[in-house]
Amino acid sequence: MIFQLFNLKLASIVLLVSFSVSNVVAAAAETLDASSPQWQQTLKNAKGKSVYFYAWGGSKSVNEYLRWAKREIAKQYGVRLIHVKVTDPGEAVSRLKAENGRTSAIDLTWINGENFAYLKQHDHLLGNLWSSIPNTAKLATDDLPITVDFGEPMDGYEVPWGIGQFNLIAEESVFSNAQFSADDLLTIARSNPETLTYPRPPEFHGSTFLKQLLVNLTQADQRLYLAATQEAQEELLPILWTYLDKLHPLLWQQGTAFPTSSAEQFLLYQQKSLAMAVSFNPNQWIKEKATKQISSSSVRRSFIDGAITNSHNLAIPKFAPNPEAAKVVINFMLSEQAQQQKFAGEWGDPSVLKSMFNSRSSLQAHAEPHSSWQLILEDAWQQRYGG
Incomplete structure (x- = not known):
């Protein structure tokens, strides 16, 4: 299944x-x-x-x-x-x-x-x-x-x-493997500066991008699937912030600005200003290619842990x-x-x-973290990177 x-x-x-x-x-x-x-x-x-x-x-x-x-x-x-x-x-x-x-x-x-x-x-x-x-x-x-x-x-x-499953629509020459880890993403960003980004949280695609990173960086720590305790936050969140501090200077606009929505990011991808766009639809890339809205070299990519999946x-x-x-x-x-x-x-x-x-029509699925983590991630991200 x-x-x-x-x-x-x-x-x-x-x-x-x-x-x-x-x-x-x-x-x-x-x-x-x-x-x-x-x-x-x-x-x-x-x-x-x-x-x-x-x-x-x-x-x-x-x-x-x-x-x-x-x-x-x-x-x-x-x-x-x-x-x-x-x-x-x-x-x-x-x-x-x-x-x-x-x-x-x-x-x-x-x-x-x-x-x-x-x-x-x-x-x-x-x-x-x-x-x-x-x-x-x-x-x-x-x-x-x-x-x-x-x-x-x-x-x-x-x-x-x-059903929604978080995935990327990306250029195959940049994202060569079907699945990738947070470390892989950092390597790709270093090789392709200012061509990657994500929507600004609390936009839900952007928030899910953060959750996918946190899942991968913590090896899917079981505490992510329970109500977030103060102890869990103090142990797990610094891992994500340390990673983002490395990633953001390599992103579009050097991480000083972010697309306001997945639609804005997708437009930047269409214009070839970016090498990736974010999606919650595992079939969007097929539909967009069929109507020639994106390049023929576009592919679907997901995190190696499985795509965060929800209804x-x-x-x-x-x-x-x-x-x-x-x-x-x-x-x-x-x-x-x-x-x-x-x-x-x-x-x-x-x-x-x-x-x-x-x-x-689906990707390998991964559970959504508990809803309490989303608000915590969004608030903490705004404090650190919201400007």
Whole structure:
């Protein structure tokens, strides 16, 4: 099975989380039948409603997919999907915090990781989604890591939509090997000065780049997969800072500036100002080459430990004005029609359905560190390198 959540060094952690995972999977089995009176009433109540969907707007292919989905949802269900483009998933979190329990401006949000953990822990999300949306029964829970999000059990508060795997799109002449280590990256940077970089954290591609480095530099220390203690931080983080102090002067702009997003870095790669771009889509490089958006010598590369792998998910705020219409949108997004379009179209995002699971479209997988590490890394990076 290509999606191995943990390498052998993390086998003990698998045992620790298996109980919570099994509970989530058991809950997922109690899904709603599409022909049930309850779901038929949901469809009836949703008709004519609008769903304000807060989702990242920084990808042309994702935006095109959502325009297609908008047309299909309107035609099939009479629901109007409105894509509210955000530059960072945290914008939805900030809005929900500010609304403080009032009727929300958000009906549906694209979310994962520390943002999900915060919203779940502070009771901002609608529950029981897996048991009230019929197509959740089709999820490939046996093949994919889609029941736990950055160490936080989903518990029905969000629904997997697709799979992300951190990888590089790079020039083959610069990245000659399919996998690389942090030391390899430093060697490449020395041989190709000012052609490598990463997005500025807390942009999530940039934050994941830091996590991939930390995993490799610490030999996947088991403490990275548990809530970050002060002792673990004091022992592990200096290893990363020492490395970055060596790497940054060799980067684009000599490490004094960073792209604000993966989209900006990808543009620099297209313009041949950089020899690499970052991606969370293991199939993006194929799509971009097919449409001649990048050079024919472009290849996909990943860290030797395996690509950090997670699901990206959909959630409904607890005080969403149109939760039933939002459930209809989620159910459509989990249909074979929508998942096939997402994978085979410009986006190329791997499916989360068991009927469409395809190991050939994926990379060797590595577990996400615990969500607590992300905020710690981002804050510490800003203090040291944020300027």
